[in-house]
Amino acid sequence: MSGYDPKAIESKWQQVWAEERTWEVANPGQPGFDGSRPKSYVLEMLPYPSGEPHVGHLKCYAIGDAIAHFRRRHGFEVIHPMGYDAFGLPAENNAIKTGEPPRETTERSIASFRRQFREWGISIDWSRELGTHTPEYYRWTQWIFLQLFERGLAYRAEAPVQWCPEDATVLANEQVVDGRCERCGTPVEQRSLEQWFFRITEYAERLLADFDLLESWPEHVITMQRNWIGRSEGAEVVFRCGELDLDFPVFTTRPDTLFGATFFVLAPEHPELERLVAGTPAEQAVREYVNRVARESAEERGDEDRPKTGVPLGRSVVNPVNGERIPVFVADYVLMEYGTGAIMAVPAHDIRDYEFAKAFDLPVRRVIEGVDPEVARDDDGLPYLGDGPMVDSGRFDGEGNRAACEEIVEWLAAENRGRAAVNYRLRDWLVSRQRYWGAPIPVVYCERCGIVPVPGDQLPVELPGVEDYAPQGRSPLAAAEEWVATECPRCGGPGRRETDTMDTFVDSSWYFIRYLDPRNTEAAWDRAAADHWLPVDQYIGGVEHAILHLMYARFLTKALADLGHLDVQEPFANLFAQGMITRDGAKMSKSRGNTVSPAEYVERYGADTARTYVCFMGPPERGGDWSDEGVEGVGRFLARLWRLCEEVEARGAGEVEAPAADGDARALLAKAHWAIDKVSRDFERGFQLNTAISAVMELVNETYRVKDALYGEPPGAAAVRFATATAASLIFPFAPHLGAEVWERLHGERVWERPWPQADPELLASDTVTLIVQVNGKLRDRIEVAAGAPREELLALAHESENVRRHLDGKEVVKEVVVPGKLVNLVVR
RNA sequence: GCGGCUGUGGCGAAAUUUGGUAAACGCGCAUGGUUCAGAUCCAUGUGGGGGCAACCCCUUGGAGGUUCAAGUCCUCUCAGCCGCACCA
Numbered sequence: 001m002s003g004y005d006p007k008a009i010e011s012k013w014q015q016v017w018a019e020e021r022t023w024e025v026a027n028p029g030q031p032g033f034d035g036s037r038p039k040s041y042v043l044e045m046l047p048y049p050s051g052e053p054h055v056g057h058l059k060c061y062a063i064g065d066a067i068a069h070f071r072r073r074h075g076f077e078v079i080h081p082m083g084y085d086a087f088g089l090p091a092e093n094n095a096i097k098t099g100e101p102p103r104e105t106t107e108r109s110i111a112s113f114r115r116q117f118r119e120w121g122i123s124i125d126w127s128r129e130l131g132t133h134t135p136e137y138y139r140w141t142q143w144i145f146l147q148l149f150e151r152g153l154a155y156r157a158e159a160p161v162q163w164c165p166e167d168a169t170v171l172a173n174e175q176v177v178d179g180r181c182e183r184c185g186t187p188v189e190q191r192s193l194e195q196w197f198f199r200i201t202e203y204a205e206r207l208l209a210d211f212d213l214l215e216s217w218p219e220h221v222i223t224m225q226r227n228w229i230g231r232s233e234g235a236e237v238v239f240r241c242g243e244l245d246l247d248f249p250v251f252t253t254r255p256d257t258l259f260g261a262t263f264f265v266l267a268p269e270h271p272e273l274e275r276l277v278a279g280t281p282a283e284q285a286v287r288e289y290v291n292r293v294a295r296e297s298a299e300e301r302g303d304e305d306r307p308k309t310g311v312p313l314g315r316s317v318v319n320p321v322n323g324e325r326i327p328v329f330v331a332d333y334v335l336m337e338y339g340t341g342a343i344m345a346v347p348a349h350d351i352r353d354y355e356f357a358k359a360f361d362l363p364v365r366r367v368i369e370g371v372d373p374e375v376a377r378d379d380d381g382l383p384y385l386g387d388g389p390m391v392d393s394g395r396f397d398g399e400g401n402r403a404a405c406e407e408i409v410e411w412l413a414a415e416n417r418g419r420a421a422v423n424y425r426l427r428d429w430l431v432s433r434q435r436y437w438g439a440p441i442p443v444v445y446c447e448r449c450g451i452v453p454v455p456g457d458q459l460p461v462e463l464p465g466v467e468d469y470a471p472q473g474r475s476p477l478a479a480a481e482e483w484v485a486t487e488c489p490r491c492g493g494p495g496r497r498e499t500d501t502m503d504t505f506v507d508s509s510w511y512f513i514r515y516l517d518p519r520n521t522e523a524a525w526d527r528a529a530a531d532h533w534l535p536v537d538q539y540i541g542g543v544e545h546a547i548l549h550l551m552y553a554r555f556l557t558k559a560l561a562d563l564g565h566l567d568v569q570e571p572f573a574n575l576f577a578q579g580m581i582t583r584d585g586a587k588m589s590k591s592r593g594n595t596v597s598p599a600e601y602v603e604r605y606g607a608d609t610a611r612t613y614v615c616f617m618g619p620p621e622r623g624g625d626w627s628d629e630g631v632e633g634v635g636r637f638l639a640r641l642w643r644l645c646e647e648v649e650a651r652g653a654g655e656v657e658a659p660a661a662d663g664d665a666r667a668l669l670a671k672a673h674w675a676i677d678k679v680s681r682d683f684e685r686g687f688q689l690n691t692a693i694s695a696v697m698e699l700v701n702e703t704y705r706v707k708d709a710l711y712g713e714p715p716g717a718a719a720v721r722f723a724t725a726t727a728a729s730l731i732f733p734f735a736p737h738l739g740a741e742v743w744e745r746l747h748g749e750r751v752w753e754r755p756w757p758q759a760d761p762e763l764l765a766s767d768t769v770t771l772i773v774q775v776n777g778k779l780r781d782r783i784e785v786a787a788g789a790p791r792e793e794l795l796a797l798a799h800e801s802e803n804v805r806r807h808l809d810g811k812e813v814v815k816e817v818v819v820p821g822k823l824v825n826l827v828v829r
Numbered sequence: 830g831c832g833g834c835u836g837u838g839g840c841g842a843a844a845u846u847u848g849g850u851a852a853a854c855g856c857g858c859a860u861g862g863u864u865c866a867g868a869u870c871c872a873u874g875u876g877g878g879g880g881c882a883a884c885c886c887c888u889u890g891g892a893g894g895u896u897c898a899a900g901u902c903c904u905c906u907c908a909g910c911c912g913c914a915c916c917a
Contacts, residue, residue: 219833226832228913251916352915543911624842625840627856629840629855691842772849774849774850823898825849825897827898
C-alpha cells in the first residue's frame with residue numbers, strides 16, 4: 001500500500017481538466033451550448049494581481065469553487081470565469097521605484113496567479129480569462145465612459161475634492177477612510193479641482209429601493225450601503241439676504257424648529273461667501289478664517305469634540321416663517337459637501353448649534369417643550385432633541401411638533417419659500433486620477449469645440465509608453481507630448497487629449513459582463529449572452545468591498561440597463577461575504593511579517609488539504625486565525641479517506657452486487673445517507689461548509705470503526721465501499737482531486753459527471769429513537785424506543801426507568817409532558 | 830452618538846432555523862497498541878466539582894423574566910469587533 005501522494009493525484013487531474021477543457025461552457029448560439037439546463041453564474045471577486053495570491057484568495061476561490069461544483073452536480077450549467085483587476089497603483093509605484101514598466105510586473109503577477117489557481121484545481125472556464133489592463137478590455141471601459149458621457153452621467157466639474165499627497169492623485173469619497181487615503185493611509189488634503197465625475201447620486205433612490213430585488217445579501221452589507229447613501233427626509237427652506245438680493249436655501253430634517261432659528265451659518269467653502277463680505281469690515285477676518293480652515297486636515301475638522309469656531313459676517317438673512325432677521329456666520333462645523341453648505345441654526349434643539357450659540361453668546365430660543373436629561377446641558381433642559389408641543393411658534397403653538405413638520409412645509413411651499421426635500425449623503429463618484437496605470441479617459445479638449453468625446457471607432461485610446469511614471473501633480477501621461485497633441489475628432493483642428501486615467505474601480509464595475517463575451521471585438525458584449533447569463537447568481541468576496549466595489553457595480557449596471565445595454569437592474573442576486581483570515585490574531589501584512597503563503601502549504605500538504613482547511617476553519621462568513629495544526633488535521637482526514645479507498649480497492653470489497661443490507665451494514669448505509677443529507681442541507685443553508693466537512697469526517701470515522709467487522713459478508717463489504725465512495729463524492733467540492741481519484745478507483749467514473757447523491761428517506765428514518773426522560777426538566781434517563789411508539793407507551797417506559805423512579809419517590813406527579821419521538825418530562829411536587 | 834455583528838471547554842467551533850440529550854467535528858492533551866526507537870498510524874479517554882460505584886451537583890459574558898423545559902425567546906447590562914459620524 002502506498003501513502004497518500006497529493007502531488008501525483010493533483011497533477012493528474014489538473015492535466016485532465018486542462019486538456020479536456022472540462023469547465024468551459026458555451027454561449028447561446030455557439031456550438032456546445034446546452035439550453036436544456038438552467039444556468040448558474042458563480043463568481044468570486046476578481047483578484048488584483050500583485051506578487052502572489054494570499055490565503056484570502058485561497059479562501060474566496062475555495063468557497064466559490066465548492067459552490068460551483070455543487071451546482072454543476074445539481075444539473076446547472078455553471079459559468080465560472082476568472083480574470084485580473086490589473087490596473088492600479090502598486091504596479092505603478094513599483095515602476096517609479098525600479099523603472100520596470102507596470103505592464104511587465106503586472107503580467108508577471110498574472111502568470112503567477114494563473115499558475116497557482118490551476119494548482120489549486122479551481123474549476124475555471126479559462127477560455128473567458130481577461131485582464132482589465134489590456135487594450136481589448138479597456139477599449140470597452142472607455143466605451144462605457146462615453147456611453148455615460150453622452151447621457152450626461154459622466155461630467156466634468158470643479159469641486160472641492162480629496163487629494164492624496166502620497167499617491168499624488170484625487171480620490172473618490174469612498175476611498176477616504178477617517179480622513180486618510182484608503183490605500184496608503186496618508187492624510188488627505190482638500191483641494192478645489194476640475195475633475196470627472198459619474199452621476200451616481202442620480203441613482204441614490206434606486207440604489208436604496210432595489211435592495212428589494214436582491215435574493216440574498218448579508219444584512220450588514222445592505223446596512224452599510226444604506227448608511228453610506230444616507231437618505232434623509234426633510235425640507236428645503238429659503239432664507240433671503242435682502243441687501244444683496246441673494247437666496248440661501250438650507251436643508252433641514254426639522255422644519256418644526258424653524259421658529260427657533262436664531263442665527264445662520266455658511267460653510268467656509270460656500271461659493272457666496274466672497275460676495276457677502278467683499279468690502280465689509282468682516283472681510284479680513286473671514287478670509288483669514290477660511291484660509292485657516294483650508295489648511296486643516298479632514299481628520300482635524302471631523303473631530304466633534306473640538307470647540308466650535310467661526311466668524312460673524314456682519315450680514316443677516318430673513319427667516320421665512322416669522323420674518324426675523326438673523327445674523328450670518330461662517331463656521332467649519334458646517335460642511336459644503338452635505339446639503340446646501342448652509343444651515344439655519346436652532347440652538348435650543350441641536351447640540352452643535354447650542355455649542356456654537358454658547359461660544360458666541362447668541363440667543364437660544366426654545367420652541368418645543370420637553371426635557372431630555374440625557375442631552376440637556378443647562379438648567380432649562382436645553383438643548384432638547386425630543387418631541388413635544390410647540391411654543392413661541394406663531395400659529396403652530398400647542399401643536400405636536402411631528403404634525404407641525406408637515407404643515408409648516410406645506411405652508412412654506414404655498415408661499416414659495418420652501419418645499420419638502422430629500423437629501424443624500426452620497427456624493428457623485430469622482431473617477432479621474434492623475435496617474436499612469438489606468439484606462440485613459442477618452443476625450444479630447446478642442447479650443448473650438450470644447451470637450452469632445454473620442455468616437456467609438458477610434459477606441460481604444462491606448463496608453464502611451466512614458467519614461468517617467470512619477471506623478472507631479474498632473475498625470476504622467478501629460479509628458480507624452482506626441483500622444484497628447486491630437487486632432488479634434490469633431491472639427492479636425494488641434495486638440496489635446498485628456499491625460500487623466502480612470503479610477504480602477506471603473507474597470508472592476510463591469511468585468512462580470514465582459515466574461516460573458518470576452519473576445520468580442522465588435523461590442524462590449526453580445527446582448528444575448530448577457531441576457532442569458534446575468535445576473536450573477538452567486539457572488540463571493542471580502543466584506544471590505546461592501547461599499548466601494550459593490551455599490552459602483554450596482555450603479556453601473558443600472559446605468560447600462562437604462563442605456564438599453566442590459567436587461568437586469570441588479571448585477572449580483574446573491575452575495576456571500578467571506579470573513580478575513582488572520583494570523584496570531586492580527587491582519588496579515590508584510591510589515592508585520594505574519595503572512596501565510598498558500599503555495600507553501602499546497603507544496604507540503606497538497607491543494608486539497610489547503611482548500612478544505614480554509615473551508616473547515618469555522619463558518620466561512622466569519623474570520624478566523626490560521627493554524628498550522630488545523631491544516632495538519634485536515635490533511636490527516638484526507639489521508640484517512642485515501643487509505644480507506646486503498647483498502648477497499650485492495651480487498652475488492654463490495655464489487656459484486658450485494659443483497660439488501662441489514663444490521664450493521666444497514667447502519668453504515670444509514671450513516672452515509674445521513675452525511676449526504678447533512679452536506680446538502682449545509683450547502684443550501686447559507687454555505688455552512690465547516691459543518692458539511694465535519695459530516696464527511698464523521699462518515700469516514702464511522703466507516704473505520706465498523707469496516708473490519710463488515711468486510712466478511714457481501715452486504716457489509718458493499719456498505720463499506722458505498723460509504724467510502726460517498727465520502728469521496730461529498731468531499732469532491734472541497735477536495736476535487738482526491739474526490740475524483742477515489743471515485744474513479746471505486747467506480748471507474750468521473751465524479752463531476754455524476755449527479756449529486758440523493759439521501760434515501762428510508763435510510764434517513766431510523767427505526768428507534770433515543771427517548772429523553774426528564775423529571776422537572778432535568779435529564780434522568782435515555783431509553784431506546786421504537787420510532788413510532790405512542791404516548792402511553794413512552795410514559796409507561798419512562799415510569800419504568802429505575803433512575804426516574806428514584807426521583808419520583810415520595811412525590812406527586814402533577815404534569816406529564818410528552819413530545820412523541822423525543823422526550824418525556826414528568827413534573828413532580 | 831447612530832446602526833450592525835459576536836460572546837459556549839485549554840483552542841477553532843457545533844447545537845441558535847423548529848425552545849426539548851450542551852460541547853458534534855477538528856486541534857491540543859493523556860493512556861495503551863504498532864515500532865529497536867522516533868515520526869506516522871490504530872484504539873480509548875478528555876467541560877468543572879463530588880463519589881469505590883450507581884449516580885449527584887454546577888456550567889453557554891452578567892442579572893432578571895417567560896416556560897413543564899432556555900445556549901436558543903423577552904427585558905436590562907457588560908465586553909469585544911465592524912460600518913457611519915459636527916450629515917443639519
